Amino acid sequence: MTYADSSLTLVLNGAEARLQIVCGHGTELVFAQEWFTPRHGMQVLVPALLDALHRMGLTLASIGRIAVVRGPGSFTGLRLVLSTALGLSLPAGLPMAGLGYMDALAADAAALRPCDNIWCITHARRGLVHMQGFTSRYNGPVCALPRASGAEFSARTEENTLVPLCPPISATLEEAAQRIITHGGDTVLTGSGVRKNSDFFAEYLIDAAVLPPRFDHPAPETLLTLAHAAAYGHEPVEPLYIRPCDAEENLDSIASAKGLDPAAARAELQRLTRS
Template identity: 25%
Template sequence: MPNLLALDASSSACSAALLIQRGGGEPRLVSRFALTPREHTRRLLPMVDEVLAEAGVTVAELDAVSYGRGPGSFTGLRIAAGTAQGLAYGLDLPLLGVSTLEALALAAHRRHGVEYVVTAMDARMGEIYVAAWRCHDGAVEALREEAVMPPQRLQLPEMAERVGWYGIGSGWSLWEKMPTEVQSSVTQRDVEAEPAAEEMVLLAARDHAQGIRPAAHESQPIYLRDQVAWQKGK
C-alpha cells in the first residue's frame, strides 16, 4: 500500500489525513478535522504537519497526494487544490482529486453501515450538489452522477421505492423544499456531516491501486455549476 496524504477545504470543515503502511503491518490512518469557517488557509498546512509528525513520516516518504476536488465552496476548493498541487509539484508525486460527495457517501457507510446513500451539499443560491450511491463492503458505486439543482427537482433512482435511503450532507437542511417522494424514501438524514480527508485518503488509495495516478498539472477542481439537470434514470 502506498503512503498517501489527503487534504480538504471544500466546506466549513478543514481536514488532513495520512494513510501509511510500514514493514508489512496493518495500514495506519492518522487524521485531523475541525470546523474552521474562513480559516482554511491558516489551518490546512499545520494539519498536514501534524499528521506527518504523529505518524513519524516525512514528505519524502509519500507516494501520492490527494485532495477534495469538489463540488463545494469555490474558495475552499481553490485553497485545497493550490496546496495539494504545490506539494505534489515539489515532491514530483501524482495528485488524485477525490469527489467530496463520494467521500460523504463512504462516511455514511463507515459510520452507520448503510448501503444506499444520497449525498447533498448546500450549493447556495437555492441549489444543492447531489449524487446517489450504493455502498457495500467498503466500496462505493455511483448510481447517479453528480449534479447541481434546486432541491425541488431532486429525484432518486427508480429503485428508491424498494430500498431505504440515507441522506447525508448540508443540503438536507433544505428538506422541506424537496419532493414528497424523496421525503418518503429517505428514512434517515445526517445534516451536520461535512466531507473529510479521512474518507478521501481511502478513496485515493483505491484509485491509486487501480493505476489512476495523474500528474499534478492534470488535476482540476470540479465546480458543477455548468450542470443544471439531474435526470431520473431508467
Template identity: 30%
Template sequence: MSAKILALDTATEQCSVALMVGEKVYFRSEFAPRDHTKKILPMVDEVLKEAGLTLSDLDALAFGRGPGSFTGVRIGIGIAQGLAFGADLPMIGVSTLAAMAQGAYRLHGTTHVASAIDARMSEVYWGRFERQEDGSWNEVDAECVIPPAVLVEEVQKDDNTWAKVGTGWQAYAEDLANLSLTLTDTDMLYPDSQDIVYLAQFEWAKGNTTPVEESSPVYLRDTVAWKKLPGRE
C-alpha cells in the same frame, strides 16, 4: 491497499488532513470555515511528524476535488498542488460527495447514501452512492448541481433506504422532504480526509493519478458560469 497517501480537504467548512500508511490512518480535522489557509499546513506537518515520514516518502497526494465552496475548493487544490510539486508526487482528486458516502459507512455502516451539499443560490450539489463488495462506491445518480424542487421531480423511488449526508438536507429541508426516497438521518455534514484517503487508494490501485499540472477541481457550476460571460457560448 498499501500506498502511502496524504489527503487534504478544504472544500467545505470542515478542514482536514489524513495520512494512510498500510492500515494505519493519521488524521486531523477541525471545523474552521474561515481559517483553512491557517490550519491546513500545520495539520499536514503534524500527521507527517506523527507517522515519522516526509512528503518525499509518500506515493501520492489526494485532495477533495469538490464540489463545495468555490473558495474552499480552490484553496485545497492550490495547497495540494504546491505540496505535490515540491515532492514530485502524483495527485488523486476525490469527490467530496463520494467521501461523505464513505464517511457514513465508516460511522454508521450505511451502504446506500444520498449526499447533498448546500450549493447556495437555492441549489444543492447532489449525488447518490451504493457501496460495492470490494469497498468502493458506485455512482447511482451522477454528481450535479440542481434546485431541490427539480430534484424532487427527477428522483425515482426504489427499494433501498438512503442515508442522508451533507448540509443540503438542513438548508432545504422543506423541499427535500418531498423526495420519494425512503430516507434515514445521519450526523454526517461534511467530507473528511479520512474518507478521501480511503477512496484514493482505489484510484491508486487502478492507476488513476494525474500530474500536478493536470489536476483540476470540480465545481459543477463551471459550464453555467462560463456561459454567462459575453461571447462565451
C-alpha cells in the same frame, strides 16, 4: 518498518467548511486532523500539516503521494487544497489523484445502509444544493437508525460496491426532491444539504432515511481507503465545479459597485481564465 521508513499517502479535503488532513500508510491511518474553518483555511492548512508531521516524527519527505478531494464543493476550499497539493507535489515530483466528494460521502453512508438508493446532498447556497445518487450492494448484520419521519430502518455494516445513479449536479431543493421521487425505491439521504434543509426534506421525502450528522462529512478512514484505490499521475488534479462561483455570477454588480464597466470586467475575466 516505521512510518518514517516508508512513503505515506496524504489526503486533503476542503470541499465544505470542515477542512480535513489525513495521512496513512496504505489503508492504515497514521494521523488525521479536522477543523471547522469556513473562512480561515489558508491560515490553517499548511502550518497544521507541518505541525502534525513534526509530532509524528515525520517530514514532508515522508510523503510519497497526495490525494485531494476535487469537488463538488466550495470554490475557495477546493482551490485551497488543490493548489496546496500541487505546491507540495511539484518540487518532489509526487504523484497526485483526485477524489470525488460525493463518492466519499456515499462510501460512508453505504457502510450503514445497504442495497438501496443513497442520495448525497450538500449545501451549495440558499435554496441550492449539489447532489448525486448511488446504489450500494452487499449483505451483512443489521442495526437501527432513524428515518426522517422518526421511524427506524435497518442498516448493515459490511463493505459494499457503489454504483452511481447519475453524475453530480446542481439543483434547487424542489428539483432535488423531484429527481429522488422520480427515481423511486427505498431512499437514504446524507450530507449538509439535507441537514440545512431538514424541514423541507422531511416534508417532501417523508419515507426517506436520513443519516445522523456524523455522516455530513466523510470519515478520515474513508478518505484514506478511497485514496489507496485511486489512480495517480503527475498531471495537476482538475477541480470539479458544477456551478460558477458566487463572484462570477455576481460579476456585473461587483464591477458596477467598484465603478467598472461590467462588460469590460467580464471580458477581462475571460482573458485571465482562458486556458
